[in-house]
Amino acid sequence: MSYERPYRGGGRRRQQRDDYDRHDRRQEVYEPPEQKLRSAILRLGEVDPVEELSRVANQIREGGSTNVPAASEGFRIGVTEQPYKIPYYTALLHILHEPEAEKEASTSDGPTLGKQILEDFWKGFQAFLDKLAWRETRLCIHFFAHLTVARIISAHSMASLLQSFIAVLDEFGVSQSRAKRAAMCAAEGLMIAGQVLKEDSATNVIDIISAIQIYIDTTAPSKWLVQPMVRLHSQPHALESADELMETALAVLKTLNSSDFAESSNSYPQPYLDFAPLPPGITLFDLPSVLVPPEVIELDGLSSDSGEDVQIKREEWPEFYIRLFDNDVSPDPTSPAGYAVRSTLIDMVDIFEVNRKECARLLLEFPKWTLPGTFKPRPGAPAESHPEPVVGKDWQLESTLIEICLGALLVLPQSAHNTIYYVALITEICKLSPSTVGPAVGKSIRRLYNALADGLDVELARRFAEWFAMHMSNFGFQWVWKEWIPDLALAIKHPKRVFMRRAVEFEIRLAYFERILKTLPEQMQPEDAHVMPEHAPGPEYEYDDPLRPYHDSAQSVLNLLRGRAKPEDVIALLDTIKNTLSETSDGDVNIDSVIRSIAVQSLLHIGSRSFSHFLNAIERYLPLLRSLAAPGDEARLDILTACSIFWKRNRQMIAIVFDKLMQYQIVNPTDVVGWTFNYGVGNERGSSSGPLSLNAHDWDLLKGALDKANGRVVVARRRVTALRKEEDDTRARVRASDGADVTSMEVDADANQDDPTVDSPALTSALKAFASLTREQKAALSRTLTGFIDCLAPLASDRHANPASRDVVQEKKWHNRANWGQDEWNAWETWGWYRHFCRAYAPYLRNYATTLGTVSLVKFEGTTDPAAALLLRTWNVATGQD
Incomplete structure (x- = not known):
């Protein structure tokens, strides 16, 4: 028998491999000259930035004017993605403004290479500004400010540029986000170039500082709602433990202005000042005048109180950064040098979010780009080769980096990036230098832990x-x-x-029960220590014990589900069990609730082996769940209660199950909100005694429900917008394809204006869905607000009236915090979650402020009750009415 193959198979593969081996796989990949030039600019300073300046400048000059586009692009990328190099890019451009020795006689015939690059760079800046890319715009202004100090850009044009951003603060109805970012552009540009600008016109400098001061004064109420350290009873005030970004910028400007900006030279590296001034024949570059374009509104689909389809923008709040160390350990942001260091580090953490490992490496190398004496030298590091000028701060780099990372993580109402990024970044920093960073992390943990009792915001405590x-x-x-x-x-x-x-609960999720138990001291291991849970996380089937009531009925249902019976067969069995129990019941038991509990817990039991088992069980028996939920609100609450009972030893699974029930529309977000306030997860509630309260686990459920309701509206609105655009395009194509002449088309168009436009069935359906989801969203927000009112400021006759809630908002009680008991701390935490609800969902609350406020809060107008007054004040600040 022949085994010859009709194809060459392995022989061909071997031949290809041999051909590949003949080539040098290490050969260089061809890199165009433009890319080489850009790379040279971006890699400036890998060894010594000062020594490399002349080499890179010569490389740019080699191609003359043909290198301008590539060089300009390199500068734009370097300035906006490597802000710590901006002073050295300024020095490089300074060199490029100097005429070459052999061409000095012809310098008057045309612009220098440096000026050509700067003109092209300005085009990139204008593109950033047109797109309102605020970070890139601000960093470009840093570059222009350094160029002003280097006497390359004229002072009056730089002042005009900063005034253009200050003009944004006077716009009617300017948003917090737009005003803050424009003010930061002007403030930081003035910090760098202030000395030159003040020499040119002291009035311009004073006007900029005054405008920023006026803007900051208008943000006082909103600061109170996002301070990391909470004082319920007090008015907004400066806290030593946190610094607000704009306030620190203003403090630095005032400090610099008092010394005519002399301290700027000790705050920012200025290597370009070591060069000789440019020849008199080279004129200063005048920055063209600009107008900051209108803001681009980030849209969410919402419906206003009047029922109209409206668009709103996301709200941004003042930024507070927690301080963990003293001013002699980490930079003081209210000092010029401290602000410069912290601002650059925050930018680096933000820019390099795409590569945490590279970010960690650059952060640890940051002292290389600062003035000598800014940070203490690392153990084993060589002595500074450039001893002058010396800042003499000697801050600890590792403590500074951890404070910066944790400060960015703990910004309210939410951090700029996901929590996992900051966690991973700190981990990478620790891995690169465990002996020096480890102690800084330990100190940070202890500082935050001690802050818990001093009023650390509950949302920040959760993130911590x-x-x-x-x-x-x-x-x-x-x-x-x-x-x-x-x-x-x-x-x-x-x-x-x-x-x-x-923390222990989170650790158990990341490992397992026994592993975490062994890490705790003996005093924390017993159940009465209330640190470790009594049992490992897992399901708890209420009807598993033969001695429990309804055991036999539950087992029959469970066996049917395990056999993958049809949903209608399970429903029939439940009806039979219901009839049997009704005949034997004494009337004190709600048989319908029992049947729902048996069905839901049995269904969860067969899906408890894994997440995929759970999803398969839910999807297979969706008709069963819909049948159980059909009777109404009470039925849906019974379903939620059965889920919480089954997963009471794993509260994370409660949130997951609730989310899936909302996703499959077995329950709606309002049901979850109502259940949370009446029963909750972390507390024994729903009884006739004891005040209502809310904890972090309850908040997780509320957040899941509100996000689900808001997200559905956003999706529905996008669908409506897409369908409406599609129909408009279709009508336009029909008109365009009409064979009539232009005149007849115009006549037809005028005639058709009186005809009503008939929406397609798809658009009509989408509009109905949008209206329904909008009502659901409004109901969820309203129910949440009502729930907080019932917890924090109920009527005195209410059975859940909470005197502790009123006590914690009064100063006399605050100073006795050491004597607080369970009720006071419960009230304190509930107040914290109410504040977070108001600030986190402020855009949605503002959209419904009239209706929600009238229905729920109008009764508190003019009240003397401290709890009611605080409740109303928090609402007014969040909705922009205070």
Whole structure:
């Protein structure tokens, strides 16, 4: 028998491999000259930036004017993506403005190469400004400011540029986001170039500072709502533990102005000042005048109180950054040098979000780009080769980096990037230098832990616990828990005790129960210590015990589900069980609730092996779930209660199950909100005694429900917009394809204006869905607001009236915080989540402010009740009415 193959198979593959091996696989990839030039500019300073300036300048000059586009692009990328190099890019451009020795006689015949590059760079800046790319725009202004100090850009044109951004603050109805970013552009540009600008016109400098001061004064109410350290009873005031971004910028400007900006030279590297001034024949570059374009509104689909389809923009709040260390350890942002360092580091953390490893490396190398004496030298580092000028601050680099990263993570109402980025970044920094960064991380954890009892915002406490657990998971869960053993004597609801439980719960999710138990000291392991849960996370089927009531009925349902019976067969069995139980019941038991509990818990039981099992079970028995939820609100609440009972040992799964039930429209977001306030996860509620309260687990459920309702409206609105555009395009094509002449087309168009436009069935359906989802969104927000009112400022006759809620908002009670018990701490946490609800969902609340405020808060107008007054004040600040 022949085994010859009709194809060459492996032989061909071997031949191809041999041909490939004949080539040098290490040969250089061809790089165009333009790319080489851009790379040379971007790599400036890999060894010594000062020594490399002349080499890069010569490389740019080699091609003459033909290199201008590539060089300009290199400068744009370098300035906006490597802001720590901006002073050295200024020095490089300074060199390019100098005429070459052999061509000095002809310098008057045309612009220098540096000026050509700057003119092309300006076009890129204008593109950034047109797109309102605020960070890139601000960093370009840094570059222009350094060029002004280097006497390359004229002072009056730089002042005009800054005034263009200050003019934004006077716009009617300017948003917080637009005003803040425009003010930062003007403020930071003035910090760098202030000395030259003040020499040219002191009035311009004073006008800029005054305009920023006026703007900051208008933001006082909103600052109170996003301060990381909360004082419920007090008016907004400066906190030593946190710094607001614009306030620190203003403080620095005032400090610099008082010394005629002499301190700028000790705040920013200025290597270009070491060069000789440009020849008199080279004129200064005048920046063209600009007008900041109108803002681009980020849209969400919403419906106003009048029922009209409207668009709103996302709200941005003042930015507070927590301080963890003293001014002699990390930079003081209210000082010129401290602000310059912190601002650049924050930009680096933001820019390099796409590559955390590169970001960590650059952060640890940051002292290379600062003035000598800014940071303490690292152990084993060579002595500075350029001792002058010396800042003499000697800050600790590692502590500064951790403070910057955690400060960015703990910005309210939400951080610029996902939590996982900051966690991963800190982890990478620790891996690169564990011996120096580890102690800084430990000190930061202790500072934040101590801040919990001093009023750290509840949302920040949640993020702190989340970061702590993930960071510990990356380093073997090693922490000195014994330091916190004395805190076990505190009240169970004390923020420190809550943090320990929350952190341990997160750690268990990242590992397993026994592993985390072994990391804790013996004092924290018992159940009565309230640190570890009593059992490992897992399901708890209420009807698994033969001694429990309804065990036999539940087992029959469970067996049917395990056999993958048809939904209608399960429904028939439940009806049979219901009839049987109704005949034997004494009337004190709600048989319908029992049937729902049996069905839901049995369904969850067969899906508890894995997440895929759970999804398969839910999808297979959707008709069963819809049948159980059909009777109405009470039925849906029973379903949610059954889920919470089944997963009470794994509260994360409760949120997951609720989310899936909302996704499949078994329950709606308003049901989840109502269930959370009446029953909750973390507290025993729903009884006739004890005040209502809210904890972090409850907030997770509320957030999931509100995000689901808001997200559906956004999706529905996009669909309506897309369908409407599609229909408009279709009508336009029909008109365009009409064979009539132009005159007849115009006549037909005029005639058709009186005819009503008939929407397509798809658009009509989409509009109905949008209206329905909008009502659901409004109902969820309204129910949330009502729930908080019932918790925090109920009527005195209400059975859940909470005197502790009123006590914690009064100053006399605040100073006795050490004596607070469970009720006071519960009230404190609930107040914290109400504040976070108002600021996190402010855009949606503002859209419905009239209706929601009239229905829920109008009764508190003119009240003397401190809790009611605080409730109303928080609402007014969030909705822009205060």
